[in-house]
Amino acid sequence: MMKLEIKCPKCSWKPTGEKLWICSCKHIWNTFETGAVCPKCKKKWEDTSCPKCHKWSKHLLWYSDLDKLLKLELEKLNKVQENSFIELK
Numbered sequence: 001m002m003k004l005e006i007k008c009p010k011c012s013w014k015p016t017g018e019k020l021w022i023c024s025c026k027h028i029w030n031t032f033e034t035g036a037v038c039p040k041c042k043k044k045w046e047d048t049s050c051p052k053c054h055k056w057s058k059h060l061l062w063y064s065d066l067d068k069l070l071k072l073e074l075e076k077l078n079k080v081q082e083n084s085f086i087e088l089k
């Protein structure tokens with residue numbers, strides 16, 4: 001499994017694994033460990049702020065290789081289908 005690269009869509013800052021995000025309930029946690037859900041009050045954050053440039057971006061946009069990963073998975077699926085087609089012949 002390929003590791004997803006996470007970075008700020010605005011300034012390309014990469015999260016260091018530190019707890020840098022503060023929920024409205026005052027809980028401090030690493031938002032990328034929980035997929036933008038506060039572990040304390042379970043609030044889901046659609047947008048994630050960058051500790052470096054302080055701009056907000058959609059949480060999903062932080063996963064820069066998400067498109068690539070999806071494409072790879074689709075290619076794998078296509079190959080499986082091709083192979084079973086050949087076997088049928």
Ligand SMILES: [Zn+2]
Pocket residue numbers: 023024025026027038039040041042043
């Ligand atoms: Zn919270």
Ligand SMILES: [Zn+2]
Pocket residue numbers: 008009010011012013050051052053054055
């Ligand atoms: Zn940033």
